[in-house]
Amino acid sequence: MRNTIGGLGEFALITRVTSQFPMTDDVILGPGDDAAVVAAPDGRTVATTDLLVEGRHFRREWSTAGDVGHRAVAQNFADVAAMGARPTALLIGFAAPADLPVSWAEEFTAGVRDECAVSGGTVVGGDMVGSDTLTIAVTALGDLQGRAPVRRDGARPGDVVAYTGHLGLSAAGLALLERGVDGPAECLSEHRRPSPPYARGAEAALLGATAMLDVSDGLAQDLGHVCRASGVRVDLESEALRPEPSLLEAVRVLGAGPGRAERVARDLMVAGGEDHALAAAFPPDTVLPDHWHRVGTVAEAAHGTAGKSGDPVTVDGHPPGGTGWDHFR
Numbered sequence: 001m002r003n004t005i006g007g008l009g010e011f012a013l014i015t016r017v018t019s020q021f022p023m024t025d026d027v028i029l030g031p032g033d034d035a036a037v038v039a040a041p042d043g044r045t046v047a048t049t050d051l052l053v054e055g056r057h058f059r060r061e062w063s064t065a066g067d068v069g070h071r072a073v074a075q076n077f078a079d080v081a082a083m084g085a086r087p088t089a090l091l092i093g094f095a096a097p098a099d100l101p102v103s104w105a106e107e108f109t110a111g112v113r114d115e116c117a118v119s120g121g122t123v124v125g126g127d128m129v130g131s132d133t134l135t136i137a138v139t140a141l142g143d144l145q146g147r148a149p150v151r152r153d154g155a156r157p158g159d160v161v162a163y164t165g166h167l168g169l170s171a172a173g174l175a176l177l178e179r180g181v182d183g184p185a186e187c188l189s190e191h192r193r194p195s196p197p198y199a200r201g202a203e204a205a206l207l208g209a210t211a212m213l214d215v216s217d218g219l220a221q222d223l224g225h226v227c228r229a230s231g232v233r234v235d236l237e238s239e240a241l242r243p244e245p246s247l248l249e250a251v252r253v254l255g256a257g258p259g260r261a262e263r264v265a266r267d268l269m270v271a272g273g274e275d276h277a278l279a280a281a282f283p284p285d286t287v288l289p290d291h292w293h294r295v296g297t298v299a300e301a302a303h304g305t306a307g308k309s310g311d312p313v314t315v316d317g318h319p320p321g322g323t324g325w326d327h328f329r
Contacts, residue, residue, distance in 0.1 A: 005105055006098025010128055013102070017109045021116070021123040026088040026143070029124075036124035038089045038141060046085040046142035046149065050076050054134040062177050065104040067192040068136070069111020074194040075216065076140035077119045078276040081201030082214040084150035085142035087121035092138050095131035108136075111193075119198045147205045153229035155211040155281035161234055161296040162288055163279040164204075165197045166190055167219060168243060168265060171272025172250035183253045186246040196276040200291070204280045207288065212280035217273045220313040220320040226281065227301070227312035236296035236315045241266045270320045 005013050018031040029037035038045075052058060052075075058068050077087040092112070096105070116122050121140070173191030176183035196214070204212055211226045223234050243265035256264040281298050282288065302310065311319045 003102055004098060005096060005100050005102055006130070008102050013105060014128060016102075017105065018123070020109050020113045024088075024120075024122045027122060027124055031123070031125045036089070036091070038124060040143070042144045042146055044144055046080050046083045046144060047139065048076060048079040049137065049139045050079070052136040052138075060104075060134075063192045064111075065107035066111035066114075069108040069113075070115040070193040071111075072108075072136050072138050073112055073115035073119060073121075074196050074276055075214075075274075076138045077115075077121060077142075077198060078194070078196035078214040078216070078278070080140050080142035081196060081198045082150070082212050082278055083142065083144070084147055084201050084205030084209070084212065085144045086202055087119045087140065087198060088143050089121055089124045089141040090116070090126075090138055091141075092123055092126035092136065094126065094128045095133070095135040095137075096128075097132060097134065098130055100134065115193075119196075145202070147202070150201075150205050150209050150212040150280070151229070152211050152213055152226045155226050155230040155232050155234075155298045157232060157298055157300045158284050159210055159281040159298040160284055160286065160288075160294050161223065161236070161279065161281055161298060162292040162294045163215065163219065163277050164200045164292045165215075165277030166195070166244065166275040167215065167241075167277050168247045168268035168272045168275070169250075170194060170274040171268045172247055172254070172265075174274075175254055176250060179254065181253055184246040184249045186244075187250045190275060194274060194276040197278060197291070201278055203289070204278065204282075204292075207282060207286055209280040209282055212278060215273065215275060215277040215279050218271045219277075219279060220270045220311075220315070221273075223279060223313045224311075226279075230281075230298075231301055232298050232312075233301050234296050234298055234313045235317060236270065236313065236320075238266055238316050240293070240295040241269050241315075242293070243269060267320075270315060
């Protein structure tokens with residue numbers, strides 16, 4: 001039984017897990033006390049939280065424990081980056097069945113550690129509890145480094161809309177897994193281990209971004225949050241949505257014919273989620289680096305209120321082809 005977390009025991013597992021995480025300059029007091037102490041040199045702390053529930057956000061037959069560890073970090077620190085902040089620390093709640101193999105918990109920890117090394121943060125504490133359903137709760141913290149947070153409510157008519165990172169690959173990867181199809185490795189990898197462009201959140205803030213968010217539920221749906229918060233609408237340009245080669249290959253593997261592949265790929269870019277790209281609005285005269293892709297413009301809301309007459313986000317003036325993700329739908 002020592003090969004299960006129930007056989008190993010809570011405190012032995014905690015010791016084994018917490019020893020994997022380095023102390024960074026942001027950590028004053030790490031795991032082992034009643035609470036951690038994290039530096040906040042800016043005087044403010046960006047904070048966010050998220051859940052991963054087995055069967056809802058991941059499946060063990062599709063993703064390794066390491067994949068789930070990478071994802072747990074990525075989807076939380078992407079939200080920190082979307083505020084224009086630098087990721088600093090994580091608190092992880094781990095609820096699991098007693099018969100979960102210790103090896104799974106150790107591999108999960110390694111995935112968390114490795115993604116933290118990419119993002120720049122570290123784990124400073126958390127909790128463990130027995131549960132019939134494997135559930136991971138993550139709280140992420142970040143440092144604004146003296147900048148104002150980039151919120152969702154600052155977009156103005158005339159701004160340009162741009163994104164950085166990947167769009168559509170994760171949704172294509174999920175479709176490939178659901179159909180049992182061995183498709184482009186990049187799409188499968190992006191679904192299992194999203195790769196948010198962490199440093200580009202702070203970059204966008206320095207470039208003067210007026211609004212920004214993490215694309216977790218689909219570009220159109222997430223930009224709708226910006227529209228409602230800012231009282232504007234957004235029109236995306238289909239010709240500016242240029243699918244990556246691996247995305248085009250994936251939709252062909254999934255059955256899209258030569259004449260439909262690009263349209264289907266663009267639909268996935270607009271409505272797919274979980275790539276954790278960053279989308280932002282910038283003043284129209286902003287000179288953007290090449291890794292920011294301009295895909296649309298911000299306009300005045302119809303009748304003064306976005307969404308009252310049609311969709312707040314359109315593609316070439318028409319409703320988007322998909323609805324995006326909704327956990328309760």
